[in-house]
Structure formats: structure tokens, C-alpha cells
Amino acid sequence: MLKRIAPLALAMCLALPFAAQAEYPSGPVTIIVPSNAGGSTDATARLFILSAKKFWPNAEFVVKNVGGSGGQKGFEEIAEAKPDGQTIGMVFTTQVVAHVVSKRARYTLDSFHVMGNVADDPEIVVVPATSPIKTLDEFAKAAKQKSLTVAVNGIGSDDFVAAKKFEERADVTFNLMPTKGSTEQKAAILGGHVDGSFMNLSQMFAQHKAAQARIIAILSKKRSEILPDVATGIEQGYPVEMTATRGFVAPAKVDPAILAKLDDLFQKVMADPEFLAACKKNNMYLLPMSGPEYVKYLKDEQADTQRYFEKNPW
Amino acid sequence: MIFDAVQSLLAPSALLAVFIGTVAGMIVGGMPGLTATMAVALLIPVTYALHPLTGLVLMGGVYCGAMYGGSIPAILLHTPGTPAAVATALEGYPLTQQGRGGMALKVSVVSSFIGGVFSTLVLLLTAPLLAIFALKFGPPEYFLLAILGLVGIVSLADEGRLIKALISGILGLVIAVVGTDPISGSLRYTMGVRDLFDGVAFMPVLIGMFSITEMLKLTGATRIIHEKAEIRPIKREPMPKGMGKFIGLGSGVGTLVGILPGEGATIAAFLSYNIARQHSKNRALFGKGNPEGIAAAESGNNGCVGGSLVPTLTLGIPGNSVAAALLGGLMIHGLIPGPELFTKHGVITYGFILSMFLANVIFLGLGLYFAPYFARISLIPTALLIPAVCLFSALGSFAMNNSVFDVYVMLFFAVAALVLERAGFSLGALILGLILGPIAETGFAQGLIVGHGSYSVFFTRGPCQVLWAVILLLLVPPVIQIYRNHVRGAKADG
Amino acid sequence: MSQRLVGILILAGLLTLAVLLYRSTASYPAFVQGSTASYVRFLAMSMGILCAAELLLSWRRKAGSGGATEEGSKNPRRFWALLVLIVVYALALDPVGFFPASAVFLPATMVAMGARRPLPIVLTTAGILAVVHVVFTKLLEVQLPKGTLF
Structure with missing residues (x-):
């Protein structure tokens, strides 16, 4: 029985690519x-x-x-x-x-x-919960006083370009730390190993709500429904947009x-x-x-x- | 609340989901190249239609089952189903060749079970506390963690071949450098090959070096079992005595390492294998089929399962890619990681954690029952076995990244492994270097950024100092051993 | 080629690799010279020193004391046959497609490995392909190479 089915199955496998091309799809x-x-x-x-x-x-x-x-x-x-x-x-x-x-x-x-x-997924700026920084202004000011370590997801990513845009607007230079993704960024922020991070909203809003980290700005045109208390970059005088x-x-x-x-x-x-x-x-x-x-x-x-x-x- | 959780878990649909999940996980884990991550990702749209708890326990079952499943082909065919099962292959396959595969499978399933249950217990009782521990680990600590894993090279070395083992380990680290520079984002040594932009994928290397190489060697035999070895009554060989110590060790190490986000299971398995190798009374047996090594490695990688869920559930930081996919599954149902998960959504969360106990019991039962049947694989004539294993090896290498290039990588490293092994280099050390390389390099470079360019960051932080102490502790016994051998050798000469 | 010679050739090759690796780090961007470039330099240096040390040692050890390593295959003809078959199979995956290539590879290799009775060969081949079709294609939706020739 199986002996007979086997060639048949094989033939079917072979025939699949030749299936008749009727009307799309x-x-x-x-x-x-x-x-x-x-x-x-x-x-x-x-x-x-x-x-x-x-x-x-x-x-x-x-x-x-x-x-x-x-x-x-x-x-x-x-x-x-x-x-x-x-x-x-x-x-x-x-x-x-x-x-x-x-x-x-x-x-x-x-x-x-x-x-x-x-x-x-809009870009956000987030700092550790223990950080004294609460607004973009304070963030820029702190960056002028000392070199702030800021985590981004890899060079050339949305985070990286957003950080560069912000650097240009605020006339500061960050000590940028590229990571392999949002998991590393989350761990670095929650553990207080960096001073701030540029990342995406979906990656951090839960931690913000649980007060494990603080989102200080959302870099989109208007505020998010999920976090209505977080002001946009434009509102805070830093018209940087990224998503x-x-x-x-x-x-x-x-x-x-x-x-x-x-x-x-x-x-x-x-x-x-x-x-x-x-x-x-x-x-x-x-x-x-x-x-x-x-x-x-x-x-x-x-x-x-x-x-x-x-x-x-x- | 726990009582409610137990009740909702006892619903027939939930029980069935745990069972199906665990069995599916064992299959997926047992096929090299198929990962629990892939299975969990596929399940997400399915779980969408299910009750939240049913969907979650299904995914939890896959996770638990897959971590154990990886050890079955490692023991029987020298083909690690997951990278975490490499150490298991080193000890388990020689046992299979001696006709004792059934016993090796038993040790593996029992150790996996205890490791899994222990870590789930820890997750259940102390998750929020342990999450704080996970957060203490920043980039400098990850660098030292990689070093800690690399110390294992010293004990993987055969007698008198320490330098060659070290060279093998560094060669692994060098191969891991290929790809995108983690800091500058520029490409290094990729020769314009797009498939190398992310580096040399280690699963194809692993399959090539372990599985294909073994199949090539087997061409001269008619079966896996040595012809001289008597085929033991596989069914009735009992668990060897004295495994408790090593299972305990693996469970502890696995749970601790698993809590740290990253490639936890592999490090945990190698680390506990390494400690076991140094502290065993039967040191000489290691590498030739020592069940103690299986016990330590398997309880180590299953210990990671519970551990990796600690930061996932409490902080929303997934311990590894499977946990990340699980996290997606949680969020679909509006279950957002954090303290609320243990209070407001306690019934579901605790139900999920409890289901993992159940998943462990299921694979224990299945593993013990089927061990004698699985072990019969070693009796299949090589004429049929070799082509089949080669096909699944190629398939596994391909499926990881949907890339035919990875099949070529597998072949290249299979041939390279034959040559290197003949010349006395250590393949285990090479693999260890390859897996830990990216963690070491990224940790080193990021650590320097965190420390604003100063090396002192690797020494002044509290957790770093603890890690240095552990590294030294692990290095002392083998160094003494080498010194003694040297003195003895000198005396014998003179 | 003796085992010792193979060992020396490999070590010499790795030593060259170490030197090349060390020199290549100069072309890394300036801002990673202190981080990833120095990591790679450290690797290159360690590998170079260890290879040189091992070369010296094996020189002093003289011939014959290396100790015999793992025996290879006892059947070189089958060993080479398998190696050639896998290489051809891997190269055929893309142009021919997974299922046709496997349908040839499996029975061919079985015969090369000494299987003679047709029934087990056909049954095993069909069984494996069916399992792959169900588990990989249907359940896990892995897209296997379809073949570009046709």
C-alpha cells in the first residue's frame, strides 16, 4: 500500500510548482x-x-x-x-x-x-525611574553639564537617527551606546546602567505605567492615547519627530x-x-x-x- | 488566588493544551534548527481565539518540552537539537555507543525534570526579588559572564592539549567577529556575502561539527553501537547513583543564569557542566560518557526556563527569544508585565506558572516511557540512518534563517572539524568561543562606553568583583591539576 | 600526510590569520579603535602567541609523540561517497528544490552506504519526505527551497 502511495506523493511534490496559473490569485x-x-x-x-x-x-x-x-x-x-x-x-x-x-x-x-x-510605533525618550530628569529641557541641560550615556538600537536605526536629530536641536553630544535591540535597552534603563534611551513606545509603556522607568517625551505630532500624560517633543520646544x-x-x-x-x-x-x-x-x-x-x-x-x-x- | 488558579488549570481544555504544547515542544526541540521561538510565534495567532490561560499554557508547554527535547538527538545521534544541548552530546553520545543510551536518556529526562521544577518553584515564590538581581547586570557584567563561560575551555581540554584547546576557543571568538561591528555598525570580514552580515550563524556550525562529522565517521560502522559493546537490556538499566549533587548544582546555576536576559540556557549548561567536571570524583570519565555531565548540563539548561520568565513577567524584559514571543502572547490578552500580573491577573499568571510544573511532569512521564524505544535508534543500520540524519541536518541548518547559504556553512565546518579534530584541536572549545564571542565583544565595547572609556568599570562595580572571584575560583583547580601533571611528567622524564 | 604535519600546517595558517587580523583592525572607524578594534587586536595577539608557542613545543616534541587521535572512518570509500553526495545535495537545493533533490539524495546515499533491499529504501525515503512535508511545510510553515530551474 505505502509502496504505491510513495511515488504518488513524490509526484505530487514534483508537480506542485507546475500548478496551472489560472486567474490571479x-x-x-x-x-x-x-x-x-x-x-x-x-x-x-x-x-x-x-x-x-x-x-x-x-x-x-x-x-x-x-x-x-x-x-x-x-x-x-x-x-x-x-x-x-x-x-x-x-x-x-x-x-x-x-x-x-x-x-x-x-x-x-x-x-x-x-x-x-x-x-x-512612535519614538520616545526614556530615563531610569531614579533619574532626576523629567523633561527634555532638563535632559538637554544635563547633557551639557556632563556626558550622558544614551542607549539606542544599533547604528542607522530609527532610535539612532532620532538621537542624532535631538543632538542637533539641543546642541549637545551624547555618549551613544548602540545595542542589539530593545531588550538590552530595557535592561540598561531599568537597571540604571545608562542615563537615557531613545526607543519605541510599545517597548516601554508598560514599564512607564508600573513606574519602573520614566518616559519624558514622545516624538510624534500628537500625544498617544495610551499615555496622555506624556508631552510631545514639539510641545516641549524640541520639534524632533520620529516613528x-x-x-x-x-x-x-x-x-x-x-x-x-x-x-x-x-x-x-x-x-x-x-x-x-x-x-x-x-x-x-x-x-x-x-x-x-x-x-x-x-x-x-x-x-x-x-x-x-x-x-x-x- | 492560587486555589482559583489551580481550578482554572484543571479545566479539560487547559490540561489538553499543556499536553499538546509539551509534546509539540519535544518534537520541535528534538529537530535541530526548529526552535521553540518559531513554534511559539506560530501559536500566537492561534491563541488569540482561545481563553487567555489556555493559550498561555500551550506556549508554556512548548517552551518546557523544547528545552528537554534538544537532549534526545544529542544523546542518540550526536546532534544537539538546541545549542544548549552541546554538553549533553559530549557525554551522552559515548554512552549510546556503549549501548547505554537508554540510561543516558533516563538521566537526561530526570535531570531536566528536576531542573525545570526547581526553577519554576523559584519563579513562583521569589520572582520579584530575583528581578532586582537581574537588573544589577549591565554591559560590564555581561562581558565577565562571557569570560566565566570561556573558563570552561580549560576544563574541556584533553590532557596535554591545553594550548590547542585555548587556540580553538580563540578561533571560535575570531569566527564570531565576522559580521556587523556591534558599535560602529560597519561590516567586517563579510566578503560582501549578505548572509554573513549578521555573523556566522552558530546552529549550522554546530550541526556541521557535531552531526555531519559524526555521520561521516559512522560510514565505517554498521550501527552506532560499537560492535564489541554488548547491547545492554536497554529497558532495565537503572539510574546511576550519585547524580543528586550534580542535578542540584545544575538547577541552581541554571536558575541564576537564566534570570539574566540573554543567551542564558547555553551558558548555564556549559557552566554547570564545567563545574561538575572539575568537582567530580570520576574526572577521567568525562568526555567518554559520564552521566554526571549529562545531569549537570540538562538540569542547567532546563533550570533556565523558570529563571528566564522572572524578568519577563516582572519587568517585561524577555530573558530570551522564546520568552520574547511569550511576552507577545501575554500582551495580546492585555496582560502587561509588572506587579499587576501577580495581583489583578493573578489567576492567569499563577495558572500559567503552575502549568509549567504540569508540563515538566508530562515530559518526565513521556521521556521515561519512551526512553527504551528512542534508544533503539542506535540499532538502526547506518545505511538508512546516515542519509536520514544528513537530510535533517541540512534541513535544520536551512530552517533557522531560511537560508541555503547556511547549508554550505554546515558543510564547510563539518570538513573543517574533521581536520581540526585529527590535529588535536578541541571542537567543544571552538563552539564555546563562537557562542560566547558576540556576548563578550558587545559587553566589552558597551562596558567601555558605560565607563566613558575607562577600563576601571570592569573592576570597581560590585557585581563585577563577585564575578571575578567566581572566575578565579573556577580557574584554581584546573591550574593546580595542570601543574601537578607537569611535575609528574618532569619526574617521569628524569 | 602525517598527523603532525597537518597540525603544523594548521598552526602556521592560524598564525598568518592572526597577523592579518591584527593588521586589519587599522581600517576600523576611528571611534571604535578603543573598543571593538582593541578587542579584535587582543584576540589576534592571543592567537598569534599561542600558535607560536604550540609550534615551538611541537618542534621540541619531535615526531611521533603527538599520540594517535580519533580513528577516521574504517571505510574510506563510503566516507568519500557520503561527502560528495552531501556536497552535491547542498548545491542542488537551490536550483532543483528541496523535495526533488531529497528524493534523489536519500535513496542514492542509502545505496552508497550499503543498503540493498528496495523495500526499506523506498519506505524510509517516502516516510521521511512525508514527515518533512507535514511538520515543516504544513505545521511550521517553513518555506523550503522550491527550485529555480523550472
């Missing part, structure tokens, strides 16, 4: 997530799929995690994917533009058709008819109340942007990052 749609499983980008993709299945009941979606090198590997894989619409992917800032700026990437923003943005966005893209060369279908799917998911509720539950801050809006955002971001790169290349 046919066959599984792969979403490339340029980070490892378990992160917030990964979660966004998986929630997106849950909702997208409702609108395209016949399509199958799979996540492909291509982590590492600050997302570069994944971004390149999206850009170089076969342009048949069966592969789309996610991008996140500032990494997606930072790789272009530092001339490491084998893609440019033109390699992508941008579908739109889903969520963002980490997470959106969807497709390879640029895909047939325009298929791209229209994908854009339509994206808009439908973004209007799906169940998806929105799920995101909220996951502590994601929705920042819906249409394709053209997000393209403009990415281009501005790239120009901005370019400026800081030229001053202090990495």
Missing part, C-alpha cells in the same frame, strides 16, 4: 516578513492574513520570515521576487531606507510598488491589474473592524496611509536619513 500568496518570527512585524503580517482570507476566500497566504541584517535580506528578496503577484512583503522604517542610504542595499524605493502603511512605520509592498514590476487587486485588498483589510480591533489588542498603533502617501513618507525619510548619514557615516 492562484496558488499561495507569500508574504515576506523581513524579521524573525515572533516580532511585531511578524505579528502584523499574521493578523493581516487572518483578515485577508475573508476577502479572498480562495487564496492561500503564507508568511516567509527572512530575518537578519536589519531586514535587508528580506527587503531584497521582495524586490527580486518573481513579479507575478504571488509574492508580496512588508517593509519597516527607518531600516528600509537606511540600507539604501548606506549603499548596502541591492534595491531602491523604486523597486517596490507601495501598497500602504498599517501601523507605527517606526510598518507597511506592505509588492515588487514594482508586477502587472498593474494585479497591483490594483492587491491595493484593493489592502484597503479592505485596513477597513475591517476585526483587523483593527486585533491590532489594537496587540498594542499596535494604527497609522493608515495609502500607497501614494506612504511613498511620499518613505522618500522624505530617505532624504532625512541621507543628511545624517553624510554627517556621520556608518
